[in-house]
Amino acid sequence: MIQTDTLTRRYGNLTAVNALNLHVRPGEVYVLLGPNGAGKTTTLLMLLGILPPSSGSIRLFGLSPVPGNYYAIKRRVGVVGEKQHFYDDMTVRQYLRFFADLYAVEKADERIHSLMEAVGLSDCPDVRPRGGSPGMKQKLAFVRALLPDPDLLILDEPTSGLDLSGICQVRQLVQAQSQAGKTVLISSHILSAVERTAHRVGIVHRGRLLSENTSAGLHARLAGAQQIDLELADPCPDLPQDLARLPFVRAVEGPTGENARRFTVHLTGDTDMRAQLSRAVTVQGGVIVAMQPKEIRQADTRVTITEGDIPRLVGQTKARAAA
Amino acid sequence: MNRVDTWRFRWQLARTIGRRDLHVAIYDIRLYATLSATIAIAATLLRNDVESIQGNGFVILSNPLLIPLFGAAVVSSIYLAVASTTTVARERERGTLEVLFYGPVDAVAYLLGKVLAQMGVYALMVAVYLAALALYALIINFVFALNLLLAALLSVATTSAVVTVGILLSTLHRSVRSALLTLLAIALAFLGVQLGHDHVCSLTSGMARGDYNPLLLALQTLFTWLDRIFNSLSPLAYLKRGFDVLLRGSVAEYVLTMGLSLLYSAVAFGLAVWTLRRKGVR
Numbered sequence: 001m002i003q004t005d006t007l008t009r010r011y012g013n014l015t016a017v018n019a020l021n022l023h024v025r026p027g028e029v030y031v032l033l034g035p036n037g038a039g040k041t042t043t044l045l046m047l048l049g050i051l052p053p054s055s056g057s058i059r060l061f062g063l064s065p066v067p068g069n070y071y072a073i074k075r076r077v078g079v080v081g082e083k084q085h086f087y088d089d090m091t092v093r094q095y096l097r098f099f100a101d102l103y104a105v106e107k108a109d110e111r112i113h114s115l116m117e118a119v120g121l122s123d124c125p126d127v128r129p130r131g132g133s134p135g136m137k138q139k140l141a142f143v144r145a146l147l148p149d150p151d152l153l154i155l156d157e158p159t160s161g162l163d164l165s166g167i168c169q170v171r172q173l174v175q176a177q178s179q180a181g182k183t184v185l186i187s188s189h190i191l192s193a194v195e196r197t198a199h200r201v202g203i204v205h206r207g208r209l210l211s212e213n214t215s216a217g218l219h220a221r222l223a224g225a226q227q228i229d230l231e232l233a234d235p236c237p238d239l240p241q242d243l244a245r246l247p248f249v250r251a252v253e254g255p256t257g258e259n260a261r262r263f264t265v266h267l268t269g270d271t272d273m274r275a276q277l278s279r280a281v282t283v284q285g286g287v288i289v290a291m292q293p294k295e296i297r298q299a300d301t302r303v304t305i306t307e308g309d310i311p312r313l314v315g316q317t318k319a320r321a322a323a
Numbered sequence: 324m325n326r327v328d329t330w331r332f333r334w335q336l337a338r339t340i341g342r343r344d345l346h347v348a349i350y351d352i353r354l355y356a357t358l359s360a361t362i363a364i365a366a367t368l369l370r371n372d373v374e375s376i377q378g379n380g381f382v383i384l385s386n387p388l389l390i391p392l393f394g395a396a397v398v399s400s401i402y403l404a405v406a407s408t409t410t411v412a413r414e415r416e417r418g419t420l421e422v423l424f425y426g427p428v429d430a431v432a433y434l435l436g437k438v439l440a441q442m443g444v445y446a447l448m449v450a451v452y453l454a455a456l457a458l459y460a461l462i463i464n465f466v467f468a469l470n471l472l473l474a475a476l477l478s479v480a481t482t483s484a485v486v487t488v489g490i491l492l493s494t495l496h497r498s499v500r501s502a503l504l505t506l507l508a509i510a511l512a513f514l515g516v517q518l519g520h521d522h523v524c525s526l527t528s529g530m531a532r533g534d535y536n537p538l539l540l541a542l543q544t545l546f547t548w549l550d551r552i553f554n555s556l557s558p559l560a561y562l563k564r565g566f567d568v569l570l571r572g573s574v575a576e577y578v579l580t581m582g583l584s585l586l587y588s589a590v591a592f593g594l595a596v597w598t599l600r601r602k603g604v605r
Binding site: 048049050051067068070071074075077079081083085086087089098099101102103104144145148 | 329332333335336339340343347350417418419421422423424425426427428429603604605
């Protein structure tokens with residue numbers, strides 16, 4: 001369904017996607033998982049022909065995306081982007097009718113009506129999307145993507161900004177597509193309920209596909225990882241670097257400069273290191289206001305993937321090779 | 324898909340995009356403000372002619388309705404230049420351009436749709452002008468001649484050049500503001516050259532070329548060349564040339580001006596497609 005061969009995209013000196021070999025089979029739900037800036041969205045934009053690759057090749061539905069195949073490919077693809085943009089002057093119904101006309105959807109009104117009902121939008125056909133909730137906008141984007149009954153559905157960060165019920169709805173939609181034999185490609189930095197429907201998950205970091213695993217396999221790798229949320233009385237700009245040097249700290253996330261008051265510390269082991277961490281903070285002149293340990297469990301709804309999780313997900317050797 | 328099916332589908336996409344944009348333009352108050360202002364200007368020009376007849380007993384004009392139509396075409400061209408210069412930049416700025424390209428829309432279909440919409444707006448405007456001029460002609464007993472229709476047809480070709488150049492500018496920018504500033508800078512450059520040329524010519528009028536100060540001579544040569552270049556680049560210059568040709572009644576020159584305007588539009592459209600592909604939709 002999707003095949004890339006040493007797909008590469010450079011922006012000046014920065015290589016956003018580096019020799020990516022991706023193979024997604026028909027009917028598969030595949031997740032590209034990685035931290036922000038890993039090159040996931042760039043990969044999707046190249047698959048869609050929106051960004052030209054610097055080198056390498058792409059095949060979709062067995063076709064090379066040359067101009068002669070453009071329409072044959074694009075008419076079979078539905079896309080939900082990371083951010084939702086709508087026309088201010090159009091209502092939900094007008095917007096969907098416009099896209100139905102673009103895709104040359106037959107019996108467009110019936111199709112729009114049934115999809116709106118399926119996602120729970122049937123009560124707001126004459127509402128302008130601009131003022132709608134993030135969930136409503138996401139649903140509308142899904143309906144737009146599903147209008148041509150696509151063989152391939154591409155979702156970029158589909159659960160970003162959604163509440164739990166929104167995530168559940170997206171999961172149901174993905175499952176329905178999967179059951180209908182459609183291929184779904186999801187890009188995400190969150191391992192949520194949606195990504196757990198995946199047949200395979202590819203870990204992307206710094207533009208490289210480091211490994212592929214099943215969703216269950218990834219959770220097994222992540223389980224037991226420790227995070228501690230720290231809050232200080234006053235900003236402590238140098239603290240992240242100082243803490244990152246400690247042997248039991250894997251990574252420290254948080255703001256820098258004057259706002260450096262709240263951090264998330266990722267620990268390497270599964271033993272309780274709160275006393276050592278507290279001592280280290282005090283030595284550096286920090287005054288702890290709150291310290292909240294967080295353990296990632298199989299049942300956790302959302303796990304945000306950061307750079308610090310990559311070694312755990314793919315193994316130290318591959319992570320070092322990517323770095 | 325073979326080549327014919329590809330173009331058929333592309334045409335359908337362009338029509339859908341064009342219809343949407345036309346719908347937006349028709350509900351825009353600025354269109355009606357422009358139409359009202361233009362019709363008022365045309366009425367004023369014709370009133371001047373009538374007053375001249377009342378005062379002198381006669382007026383010598385080959386087609387008195389041609390000048391008001393020319394003025395209307397110029398005002399409409401300025402309105403459409405602004406509208407087309409913002410059209411792609413606005414969609415890019417708002418993110419809706421990228422969403423369109425998630426689907427089967429490509430650069431050719433998208434820009435063709437934009438051109439169709441703007442030309443649809445002009446067709447509407449010119450129809451209103453012709454109707455208004457026909458009404459004026461009836462009231463003041465002027466002849467509504469055939470060359471007025473030919474002038475309207477020519478203005479459609481020259482306006483297509485204005486629209487495609489505006490769209491080309493729009494594809495170069497990521498924000499409406501920067502696109503409009505570029506249009507303003509170009510308009511000021513055109514105006515500056517025109518005024519500079521006229522001023523230098525007025526300084527040298529009546530003087531023998533040998534009597535020129537060397538600096539004045541250099542300036543005159545520079546402005547003459549700039550004026551020639553800008554005249555060959557300005558779509559409005561084609562419009563003026565076309566109306567002059569109609570007044571002279573030269574069929575061959577009329578066809579040539581029409582052909583050059585259409586060629587100009589095709590080149591600007593091709594450049595716009597190339598630019599959009601190069602700059603992307605983000």
